[in-house]
Amino acid sequence: MEEIVQEQLLEIKDLEKSYEDDSPVLKDISLSVKKGEVVVLLGPSGCGKSTLLRTIMGLERIQGGEILLEGKNIVGKSEEARKERQNLGMVFQSYDLFPHMSILENLLLAPMKVQGRKREEAVQEARELLARVHLSDKENAYPSMLSGGQKQRVAIIRSLMMHPKLMLFDEVTAALDPEMVREVLDVVMELSEQGLTMLIVTHEMGFAKAVADRVLFLEGGKILEENTPENFFQKPDTERAQQFLQNFSYVSHRHVGR
């Protein structure tokens, strides 16, 4: 049998992160993500999963360890690290569109200013992406005219405009009304089918199960468990993960009809 050797895209080694008052947020985190893989980070709030994404994106300072993208350092303020980080895309929980720009301008800004791409070419790609997320009629609208779900779909394709090698999703549906969660997660599902490498923090367990190639369970700034989604959701290895999953299932105590 031939084994398919997959290339490591992201590698994190012995990552340490603490806040100014020295309380540690991430302890000794090591993980790697292969090209095309979708890794979902789960864990109770405050476990450090959002912080982990933010450190990868360079939004937080770290106290120790390494973060490598295709073997190249992406930590720190150096020009090289900043250049490498341009291969990452991130979508946040709070709607982060630029309110003073139309949707199209939101999509064009970075490709034109950072990558120096031609407007016509970028406009064409922007329109294709808008069509893919069913927002073609919104290109001249301003963010305040869009619903939360629509804004998040724009935020996702705004990142895609930069052709990232790795996408980071930080609880992108946590601030949405329930009926809008689906339209956003469908877009993420579609991206995973197309083979985009993703690191996802979410509280939507059904979605996590469906999209993940691998699940990492974090608590107290440490990776407690690493598992396949099938195993993790049926029979997690650690007791803490079991307790965590129980928070999402309900046992009826009503005895109607007895």
Added chain:
Amino acid sequence: MDIAFIKQYIPMYVEAGKLTLGIAFLGILFSLLIGFAASLILYYKLPIWRRVVQIYVELSRNTPLLVQLFFLYFGLPKLGIRFSSELCGVIGLSFLGGAYMTEAFRSGLSTVQKIQKESAQSLGLSKGQIMRYIIFPQALSVSIPAIVANMIFLIKETSVFSGIALADLMFVSKDLIGLYYKTEEALLMLVISYLIMLLPLSILGNVLERRMRISYV
């Protein structure tokens, strides 16, 4: 009311008005530059410079313009530094206005949410690009009302220029009152002169404020 007298001295008010506006224009221009630079220092929390700006703002806002002008016009010559009345006016107004404009810009910058900076950073924009395309445009629309109010305030403050022998509107009026005792006529012309200068600015400010609001929703 002596209409003939008013007619006779209108050209004098026009001249004084031009001088006042000229100095006010330069003072406001430099105020904006100082305010913009100082607010960036505060925004990026530049060490040492930040303290300098804080001290400057407090010093400037907590001393009257007339006192600042006296310092420039009567104090500095004792140290061998001599400026003309006009230059003193521009420097004094810029010194005072710079502090107020710093506050106007600073408050605008502080309203832009952190997530705006972070998402721009995530898109690979540089620090300068983030300021230019994301933060400053949003901050400016918040700052505009305060900036216009400061402009009006600074033009009104020029009325103390007469204290350093500048032939501004106030100076001319006091002169006419002193020479001819035509108090009502002189004061009427003074009030009207200021209104002619300030009303258009005030209206422009209102229009700008409304337009900025509309473009967001």
